[in-house]
Amino acid sequence: MEGRADVLSVRELEIGYETGRGLVRAVRGVSFDLGDDESLAFIGESGSGKTTLGLSLVRLLPQNASIAKGEIAFRAASEEVLDLTTLDDEDLRRFRWEECAMVFQSALNALNPVMRIRDHFADTAKDHSETNGSLKGRALTERATECLEMVQLDPGRVLGSFPHELSGGMRQRVMIALGLLLNPRVLILDEPTTALDVLTQRAIIEVLRTLKVEHRFAMIFVSHDLSLAAELADRVATTYAGRIVELGEVEQIFYHPRHPYTVGLLDAVPTLAGGQQELSSIPGSPPDLIDLPTGCKFHPRCPYATDKCREEDPPLIEVAPAQTAACWHWEKVGSDWEARGGEIHERDANRA
């Protein structure tokens, strides 16, 4: 991974929602970098701030949300570095789709029901005509065809269809194809496989893998689904209560986790391979983002919690090369996990 230029750098990002009950602190002090052909997955439960984070990268936050602090630096195709937190409306409009495209969670609601798929492509191209002037008429059809083929759809059938004539999986792939139209550098995908059937999920995963391996797009996935990260991510960030609590390469996170929340998630997911597993869930529920616990936000649910955890929020520190975790007891968490190694070997044996 060395020597790779970062396309995106986020530093100390804080985002809050103003609500009747008070300030919802959805994203708290998040920092990360994204390499220019890297895929990074944010995993976490509902309310962990992962969708808010995704939206902030294309500045599509709802009205009552605001970026309180921090910076988002994006290296555009022209090598110019844009500060996304201060970009004006016109530059922002150009930035979206051309530099960075977002594929939303619910593909049914994201497409206009009275427009044919062809017109969705035309609309996007037209809005960016000053920089992509040649993309109209036949050139547009050719590019749209190319994008639809990349996601394994039949352009002849799909271009003339209305959204309701397509299945959920096809609509999701149309959304991805639309995202590719202006050849952005980064693709942000919010729960791209949620609510789809297993065989359809598999088709989407294979499409994304092709985009990653053959077309070298940089991608950010936001999902509650650990298996999606296991399939596609180079690096994984575990998020809890608006913060990254662990960040590392995919093998490190799945095979050598150092944060008790990551361990808890891994222990809570059943696999199909292997025998019967001892599975346990994390006690308690995610915290109220308006009234966060003191110290480490995970301490009320954590088996390792001590007085120090109740008083002081642990910083994200390096626990192995390229891996960081925010836990006062990461060494103990790590040694306990590795001591359970037998279990994992058993899984390996079952796999063979």
Added chain:
Amino acid sequence: MSGTPIELEHASRSYGSGSQQVRAVDDVSFTIEPGQTLCLVGESGCGKSTTGRMTAGLLEPSQGRVLYGEKEIDALPDAEKRRFRQAVQIIHQDPYASLNPIRNVTQILSAPLRRHKLTKSRSELQNRLRELLETVGLTPPEEFLKKYPHQLSGGQRQRVSVARALTVDPEFIVADEPVSMVDVSMRIGLLNMLLGLQKDLGVAFLFITHDLAVAKHFSWEGRIGVMYLGRMVELGPTQKLVREPVHPYTRALISALPEADPELTRNKERLSLRSPDIPSLLDLPAGCPFHPRCPMYEEGLCDTDRPAEDAVILEEHLAACYVAARELGQEDRIPESSRAAGAEAARRTA
């Protein structure tokens, strides 16, 4: 716990009318003995929820019968029907929609206890409420008795739904996707709690899920039934079905399922389908409904007759596939017409 078996006998259910008829469930049969677990697995639209509703007596089959013991449930005399209603309970998928938002936990749980006159005094009612909340892991009970649904998390709400189902001491619970709307970190806790009911109270389950890994965890000692386009395509003991699936659809599901283990999931053997799209229930293909997508498809053999759900019989393990029947030396289970059409097609290509 003594109980009564529940049986579906060639049950079908259609929706709509005239040319717009959809057969959501087509000729499904199974028996669930007292204390047993059957998991129904399949994609959306495969008929698993409709099957669940028929089993719980909430929906009458258009054809076929649902039997409680020896008797058809629609023909039960009133007293026995009441007993059936008490014995069979359902837990719905969405804990945000299945609990009345203006009733607190005490009100939600005491309604069925009063309705069926199961508690005689106020103190008995209070004790029963505490006991129920403890059984579903909402402890200490005092903290939850006065709470309204909006004050609870998704997982806690679903536990209240389970406690409500338990008020009447059911023998049998139909659970329709009970964990799919609950956060990952709390899902297993809920599943383990339900498993405890099965082990400690001897409750039988029809457990409906789209997730094969969840089905495997929940019915390790029980059975799994795989449904496709309204039909049962494979039914067998969980451990056998997961390790040695017979039907190509089950094999496709297993090979497609992403797993939370990077090496395992990236190196998994993939079964590629002939078509990614699921046919419409309004226009089902002839013969086996899976044949347009099936990697094992053979002309003539697969598109002539619809394979019976017991085309392959390996002890308790059934599968509806003629190619598998032939490969397993059960050619006599294939009807003459399909065998002839298959042979004819093979001759033409040769």
